[in-house]
Amino acid sequence: MTPVRPPSAPSLQAALGAGVDPLGYARQLLPLHRSWTEGARIQREVRPVIARSWERAPGRGGESRPLPSSELAALRRENSELSILGELLSDRLLPMAGQAENQLVITDGEGYILSVLGPRAVRRQSDGIGFVAGARWREADVGTNGIGTAMAERIPVQVFGPEHAREEQHAWVCTSAPIVNPATGMLAATVTLAGSFRTAHPHTLALVSATAREAEGELLRLHQLKLNELRGAVDQPAGGYVLVDEQYAVAASRGFDCPARLSVIGGLHEGSVWVRGLGAMRAAPVPGGWMLRPVAEQTVLELCPGPLPRAVIWVGSERTEVPLNSRHWRILQLLARREQGVDAAGLRELWSEPVTPVTVRAEVSRLRAKLGGIIAARPYRLTVPVVFSE
Template identity: 30%
Template structure:
């Protein structure tokens, strides 16, 4: 293909875009024949084909996907490396770019840029919380970098959406040391300011971010081996962050307990049902509760499906782990009483019952009198448990009178 001026290339791409997307509307797919096949790169044509299944090319801007972008950014493994490189990225932005970073799904989490470029970017919702995946806003450099896992530039009418045709974007995926895509770095500007050096620059900056991710990872692994956040929810409630007690509301304690007990998490509707039952509570109320808890924890809760993304120590989970390992004595020692005893949240009530039944049945099946004795201190007026302990103790065991006394009191209370 002969070299063209940027303006000439824009005009040719616009013609091909109009052929592929008749009348600027959603088609059944990209037209099979272009007037100039060489004008449209194969990866762009393929992306148009995929995008047209879900994206209207006449849409005005990217959709807002989440209102919790700040919380997601705080929890992102890219935040610290980007913070360290922020001055360098700002210098690039000062040259006429808006710089953005997404998560692995294409949700924009961080941007920087001058006032003029940011104002232009806001018109197409290039802003934290917006989804820039291919299925959300069609062909764009961020989406292709994530989809193809390699640096990509998208110029003018190579974008599927008409309102992006004045833009040129340069993006590179950012990977973990193990090859997982963590997100993408993007430099965007207007077609008039297009610069061929931008592609090399975004590659280099993405490589620097990956280096810092790798350098920071050992410290992260060491920190994660001991949970930063710990929840005590058996008999009483206590939450610590970095070993320091923090105040949480009863509702926040319920949310944290439910998330620790169910690692695969909850949809918003499921969590609402577990907390509020059939009560008419708005989804915005639930989002606010989760958002406050996420801020208190310094992140660690996913937004799309509510689940923990960072380790949380929990005494109730430890009881279940000990029971699964067959260590009934340790489980009985760890079980200090009912789960959040004052909570009436349906999901908590269910887990409270499951925990008590599990530990009680383990004690009744155990031939170790210590288990029944330990648990007998924590479950009131359980005749069967006290009788089981008494049967396991020999007549000369010094603990027999203690258990006999518990049994007598329980019988009197039950009369």
């Protein structure tokens, strides 16, 4: 029998709609779970977000042992983002957790549970499945679950009953949303409401998702304040410059069309560096970030053959090494031979099989992401002198 699965918005992966009997739905899901765990093909009735998770983490997962109390305490102390967000998350979600007999679970960006709050009866039940502070709940640790799947998908998701990988979690529904720090683009946390599958409701997902977005907005607001402080604390020099914070977010610039955050091969260090989109720059540390100014030193691309080919970007005497795969190596060789440039059709000769221009452009795009502004487009060509090492 096909499970009743009312449609949900693509960005909100609710497990079932209002009015659907949770017990009946769980019974319909059990054969799908059993078929998967017995090694059969994942059935088409499985929700796509769950099917993807089952494919990523086949089997029922292992067991996540909690960290020692001292390591857990260190994680909590060192997590500046959650020290900022803890009160906001609790204010928004704990009242709902209590009313719905759910618990509020907050993890760090690695999936370690830092806090479990809510009704004591629910927390006692979760202790029995290892859903405790200090345990890590990625998909790789315990299979499909709300926390791990939200981390992997980077979207809010609700995992219901037998959609969980492990049978001891089949009595639960977990509604989770990732929190991404806009300052770094990295996963900062996940927030989850978890309880009996009988409490499942799509409104829970909407609430958790909205709270996660509010938390991201708060992180962005605080980051903007720090950029303002950086601008006010550092004297801005005459001429062209770019001022960035420690995560390379641009606080101020003159004479450059900058993205919100710089991409720097190998990271910044004092001295000459090559910055994607800016070219050769001299980096100097300032309190809270870096000051970048253009330099007149010549930039040279050195191509180094061998079993593990690589490119070396020289800015004066400073070098930045970039490993290359065989196709990227051949693309650079061809561009070095054709100083006038080449279009996507001209690069197709590097493929042994027929490929479309879209495939070629995608591969060159990946190479340009490695080398920054070394390769210009329309046509593709090298923007700096190139030499071949012995």
